[in-house]
Amino acid sequence: MNKRHFLKALGLGSLALMEPGISIAGNRDEEKKPKAPVRHRIWINPSEKDTDAELKQRYAEYRATGIGVIYFEEDSERHFRAAKSAGMEAHRWFWTMNRNEPELREKHPELFSVNRKGESCADKPPYVGYYRFLCPNQPGTLQYLKSIAEEQVAKDYIDGLHLDYVRFVDVILPVNLWAKYNIDQSKELPEYDFCYCKTCRDKYAAVYGKDPLEMAHPDQSPSWRKFRYDxxxxxxxxxxxxxxxxxxxxxxxxxxxxEIAKRIVRQDWTNWPLDAVCPMIYHGFYNENVQWIGDAVAEGVNALKGKFPLYAGLFLPDFHGNNDDIRKAIRLAIDNGAAGVSIFGSVNSQLLAILRETAG
Ligand SMILES: [Zn+2]
Structure with missing residues (x-):
């Protein structure tokens, strides 16, 4: 499996942000009045080959369909400014715990997460070569991530920060990937269970009085799980x-x-201080049909209790070009309390038409 495919397969990418309409009004670059309420979000990998004229037309079209925020995978000032000129917010998509910079693991291998067998992501990444997760309890990790985040949000054309990979390595992969990797993950396997570095174990032991490695069944310890969520x-x-x-x-x-986020990647996202969240409700990866998108949204919205809005992340390839299903998914998301949807996948005119229909 190549990198791009794996990224998609793991559900990488998505988008989100803010209450519809709140921050758009303050955008002085806005050239046109919005044509549809701000409702949806989109994820984009900006290409430097796009001309200014193309960007102007494309982003005006996106805005007209009710897209209010774009999450950009790369820092492209031209794309960011074009999106802002069209009346949208431009946010920087930020790989958080998974950091691939070769110089980081050469200079600071101690920052990388360690599994229950003692293997580090610095030299033995699980699943794929680019899975280089940092340990959240190494002081250097926080320092490093904060410095990058500070640099990003200091830029005047970056309207917000969008965290991705803000989690542990998948201790369990989504079920449709098991066959691809020839792995049965019906239980937590030690080689995919992180972080058992000395810092984490000592920090846990200081509070709970035992080393997780000494437990007969560390995967069954509620406090060890919670330690990692926290x-x-x-x-x-x-x-x-x-x-x-x-x-x-x-x-x-x-x-x-x-529930899934805590169980398979140690994310306790309903307790995070965010402005919005984009759960990647990629039904195909869990062998579910479109109907499940509504169930997943309802679970998230109920757990959030209004703390911040939820935008349902939809994975377009899972719809296999079935526009009725896309329409149904967006309707289910909104009916179950989502503020809108966030789209991962290539955008075409049919999708834009559906987004526009559902933006009102
Ligand atoms: Zn650790």
């Missing part, structure tokens, strides 16, 4: 302070429901 939550809390210090919103792409 370790990620602490990272999010700090990055949230960085964004909010610049009065910029922070959002995150997370796993589809609070």
């Amino acid at each position: 370790s990620i939550t602490n990272i999010v809390r700090n990055l949230s302070e960085v964004a909010h210090a610049k009065k910029k919103p922070i959002t995150a792409a997370v796993f589809p429901t609070p």
Whole structure:
């Protein structure tokens, strides 16, 4: 499986942010009055090959269909400014715990997460070569991530920070990937169970009086699980302070429901200080049909209790071009309390028409 496919397969990418319409009004670059209420979000990998004229036309069209926020995978000032000129917010998509910079693992291998067998992501990444997750409890990790986040939100053309990979390595992969990897993950396997570095074990032991490695069944320990949820939550809390210090919103792409997110990647996202969340409700990866999207949204919305809005992340390839299903998914999301949807996949005119229909 190549990198791009794996990224998609794991549900990488998504989008989100803020209450519809709130921050758009302050955009002085706005050239036209909005044509549809701001409702949806979209994820984009900006190409430098696009001309200014193309961007102007494309982003005006996106805005007209009710897209209010774009999450950009790369820092492209031209794309960001074009999106803002069209009346949208331009946010930087930020890989958080998974960091691939080769110089980081050469200079600071101690920052990387360690599994229950003692293997580090620095030299033995699980599943695929680019799975280089940091340990959330190494002081250097927080320092490093904060410095990057500060640099990003200081830029005047970046309207917000969108966290992705803000989690542990998948201790369990979504079920449709098991066959691809020839893995049966009906239980937590030690090689995919992180972080058992000495810092984490000592920190846990200081409070709970035991080393997780000494437990007969560490996977069954509620306090050891919670310790790891809280370790990620602490990272999010700090990055949230960085964004909010610049009065910029922070959002995150997370796993589809609070229960699944905690169980397979140690994300406790309903307790994060975010401005919006985009659960990647990618039904195909869980062998579910479109109907499940409504169930997942309802679970997230109920758990959030109005703390911040939820945008349902939809994975377009899972719809296999069935526009009725896309329409149904968006309707289910909104009817179950989502503020809108966030789209992962290539955008075409039919999709834009559906987004426009559902933006009102
Ligand atoms: Zn650790």
